[in-house]
Amino acid sequence: MTTRFPQMRGDLMQRGVKLAHLRLMAQLAETNQISAAAAAMNISQPAASRLAAELEKITGVELYVRNPRGVELTEQGRRLAARAQSMVQGLRDAGRELVELGEGQAGSVTIGSVSGAAIELVLPSIKRMRVTNPGVETTVNVDISDVLAKDLLANRLDFYIGRVPAQSDRRLFSVSVIGEEPMVLVVRRDHPLAHASHVTLSDCVGYDWVMQGQGGLLRRTVDDYLIAQGLPLPQKVLNTASVLLTLATVMETNAIAPMARAVAEIFGGDRGFDGRTVALAVAPDLAVSPFALVRRAHDELSPAARTFHAYLADLGRAYAARLAGKSG
DNA sequence: TATCCCACGGATCGGCGGTT
DNA sequence: AACCGCCGATCCGTGGGATA
Numbered sequence: 001m002t003t004r005f006p007q008m009r010g011d012l013m014q015r016g017v018k019l020a021h022l023r024l025m026a027q028l029a030e031t032n033q034i035s036a037a038a039a040a041m042n043i044s045q046p047a048a049s050r051l052a053a054e055l056e057k058i059t060g061v062e063l064y065v066r067n068p069r070g071v072e073l074t075e076q077g078r079r080l081a082a083r084a085q086s087m088v089q090g091l092r093d094a095g096r097e098l099v100e101l102g103e104g105q106a107g108s109v110t111i112g113s114v115s116g117a118a119i120e121l122v123l124p125s126i127k128r129m130r131v132t133n134p135g136v137e138t139t140v141n142v143d144i145s146d147v148l149a150k151d152l153l154a155n156r157l158d159f160y161i162g163r164v165p166a167q168s169d170r171r172l173f174s175v176s177v178i179g180e181e182p183m184v185l186v187v188r189r190d191h192p193l194a195h196a197s198h199v200t201l202s203d204c205v206g207y208d209w210v211m212q213g214q215g216g217l218l219r220r221t222v223d224d225y226l227i228a229q230g231l232p233l234p235q236k237v238l239n240t241a242s243v244l245l246t247l248a249t250v251m252e253t254n255a256i257a258p259m260a261r262a263v264a265e266i267f268g269g270d271r272g273f274d275g276r277t278v279a280l281a282v283a284p285d286l287a288v289s290p291f292a293l294v295r296r297a298h299d300e301l302s303p304a305a306r307t308f309h310a311y312l313a314d315l316g317r318a319y320a321a322r323l324a325g326k327s328g
Numbered sequence: 329t330a331t332c333c334c335a336c337g338g339a340t341c342g343g344c345g346g347t348t
Numbered sequence: 349a350a351c352c353g354c355c356g357a358t359c360c361g362t363g364g365g366a367t368a
Contacts, residue, residue: 033355033356034355034356034357035354035355035356048356049356049357049358052356053357071355071356
């Protein structure tokens with residue numbers, strides 16, 4: 001094989017290679033015929049012939065040899081054609097991806113959630129998304145509402161389930177209220193109060209507590225509840241926002257932790273965990289103020305995020321109805 | 329508005345293989 | 349050997365878009 005163009009050139013884009021050149025190479029690899037490649041590309045045979053000649057001039061490489069019955073790609077031609085086929089396929093894939101993105105079948109959704117709602121609502125919604133939108137990558141950040149609100153306004157979240165912090169400008173948020181988040185007081189399975197015949201809230205106050213620090217919504221709710229019951233506030237409190245540390249402390253010590261009922265049920269064995277903690281039958285009406293689906297007021301959700309949001313709204317309505325049934 | 333560039337199609341030519 | 353058909357290459361004219 002002889003090389004008509006002795007010098008190899010590097011950056012083909014800079015040398016002026018166009019999509020049409022690559023399409024032609026991809027077709028030539030299939031047909032080994034310029035006229036057939038041209039027909040497949042919906043251009044005339046002379047145009048295709050010119051493209052082929054241009055590409056050889058640009059690359060400085062012999063890409064094909066002429067036969068009486070068509071053309072045969074050289075080793076370099078086959079190599080370039082393989083790349084071209086991959087690029088053409090990539091463009092086809094990109095087109096399909098754009099359609100899927102438009103229909104919410106691809107892309108990613110990042111949402112925030114407070115821990116209770118994450119288990120009650122987000123988990124079932126993720127299961128549903130996996131069935132209806134398997135191409136969508138879902139990320140869930142579990143945190144307290146103050147952090148979630150900041151992340152939402154910084155565009156790090158599509159939306160979140162939680163509350164709008166008191167100090168925030170509410171006009172920045174669009175809020176769909178779901179319902180209250182019932183709370184329970186949790187202790188380890190072998191805690192002295194776990195097996196006592198009659199436990200009251202005042203029995204709990206003397207123990208260590210583990211819960212959110214001062215200023216957190218859950219902490220304020222618990223403090224207000226105890227004050228309303230005419231009880232003193234716990235003297236020894238471990239402050240943490242970590243559910244994991246809270247549970248570890250509860251399981252290893254006699255500490256008492258207020259936590260979302262949904263979280264407590266998981267570790268209490270209601271859903272097949274191992275029942276290493278139990279909820280005390282005190283403070284049955286302890287609940288944090290209603291949580292909601294919160295999004296930026298003036299932004300459109302992406303199609304995938306819209307689907308996820310709709311699923312959560314559905315489950316939120318069912319959740320609110322269940323709560324109303326239990327209290328009524 | 330004039331000019332340039334680009335893509336395209338039609339016409340034509342030359343090379344080659346198959347058929348008669 | 350002559351003819352025919354297929355194929356790629358080239359020339360030329362045309363039309364559309366961008367730009368000065």
